[in-house]
Amino acid sequence: MSTDVRVPTLGESVTEATVATWFKKAGDTVAADEMLCELETDKVTVEVPSPAAGTLEEIVADEGETVGVDALLAKIAEGDAKPAAKKDDEPKAEAPKEKQPTEEERTGASSDEGKGERTDTEDAPSAKKLMEEKGLSKDDVSGSGKDGRIMKEDVLNALGKPAAADAPKPAPRAPVSADDASREERVKMTRLRQTIARRLKEAQNTAAMLTTYNEVDMGAVMDIRNEYKDLFLKKHGVKLGFMSFFVKACCHALKEVPDVNAEIDGTDVVYKNYVHMGVAVGTPTGLVVPVVRNADQRGFADIEKEIGDLGVKARDGKLSMADMQGGSFTISNGGVYGSLMSSPILNPPQSGILGMHKIQERPMVVNGQIVARPMMYLALSYDHRIVDGKGAVTFLVRVKEALEDPRRLLMDL
Incomplete structure (x- = not known):
């Protein structure tokens, strides 16, 4: 069976x-x-x-x-059944017809592929069949598979585009000397990396993206962490980090400026009466954004546990689709890599993303005295189509106020 x-x-x-x-x-x-x-x-x-x-x-x-x-x-x-040969695109009864040389010629297979026998670089059978049906040759389709192999989606993409002669072509790569070429390595982009590139470019092309900046004195948060970190770990079994403070501060600010927690759908604005907080995580394969759902209803310990679990799953490649869907706002922490200042790019269709950065002691004027304070630059990138400048600045100021005096979070001020 x-x-x-x-x-x-x-x-x-x-x-x-x-x-x-x-x-x-x-x-x-x-x-x-x-x-x-x-x-x-x-x-x-x-x-x-x-x-x-x-x-x-x-x-x-x-x-x-x-x-x-x-x-x-x-x-x-199941059991001891003997394995069958690898299947071509057509049913087995059609196999001889599939392997006829004339069909290979029609699909553009080269003579050194061996009279209908498949090789590792042969085009996908479903792509070959579709090219036959639509009268396309290999020259009409750009392959995205391994070693330039033509896949079915490549044929579908070609059918949806204007004729090759009219289609815009990417600028050719600048010439490279033979000595340099021998020391280069060409690797096919993964689907994840292609999607990251496409979505980031779409965000730039679609949204009216602006960034506003501020800075926050992290002294109060650091003092709280130092005072309660041992007790927090003992009671909750998880370390008290900075991210839970930022998540709670953003949830607090989003209540006052709901535009930053909304998205555009056609000619409508969809306001979210909840906060599903995306937390950007760097992995060996690229940036992913798992989501802490209903972050506005969670406590510090619950948020820290969820972020820790999602971070481990991200690094191990175990994130599910459910872990990354539905985010309404995103926090990106470039400070873990040493970034002092950057402008994060929106995560469509969200209208706001907060960039955290490195904490660095800087001379600040406090009560007329110059003192060294642990400062962090904050950056809010937002979609100006829905978020006005006043709202964006107000949001960032509220985040700053909540972090510089965390008691405001407890009193909802």
Whole structure:
């Protein structure tokens, strides 16, 4: 008996993924719940476990191929069934027709690929079939798969674009000397990195983005941490960090300036009567933004625990789609890397993002005296289409006031 291995639900608004890595090959014995392959979406990496014990009979979707939700990835032969050959895009009864040289010529396969036999760099079968149906050649489609392999989505993209002669072409790369070229390495961007690049550029192109700055004396927060950190750890089992203070200060300010916690939907403004706080986290594969849901209703300990758990999951690549959906405002802490000042880019469709920076002692005038104080620059980037300058400045001042006198958070001032 054969059991299908299918693409699991990828999360809200995610309809496709790329097969990144197969951990097994056709003919391998697998155990139930053993990881078979890894799928890469534009937000997270998803591991696909084996639904049953047996033999990996057939791999349907190769590495680099784009698959939709519930698409067939492979087949598991339960028991001692013999593995079948890897499947082409057509049913087995159509295999001889699929491998005819004339069809390979029509899809633009080169003669050194071997009369219809597949190679690692051969275009995806679904892409070849679609190019045949639409009368496209390899020259009409730009491949985004491994080693320039043409995927089905590349063909769909080509069909939705004007003729190649009319399409704008990216500026060519500047010439590189042979000596330099031999020391370079070209690596295909992951789907996550491509999505980060696309979304950041869309934010710049779509939003009327401005940034306002202020600075905050972190002395009061540091004093509270030093006084209560041991007791806090003993009672709650988690360290008291800076991030919970910033989350609570932002929630406090968002109540007064709700525009910063809203988003534009067409000609409407959607105001959020809740705060789902996104906390930007750097990982080896790129920046991700897990969300602390209902942060405005949580205490310091609960926020610290949630941020700690999400940070570990982010570094281990275990974040789910649910962990990163629905954020209404974002905090980005460049200070952990030593940044003294920066202008964060909006996380669409949100209308505001707060940038934290390095705490540095600077000479400040306090009561007519020059003293050294632990200062941090704050930056609020906002969408001027919805947030006025007055609102943005007011928001940042309220954050500053709450951090310089945390008692205001307790008294809702």
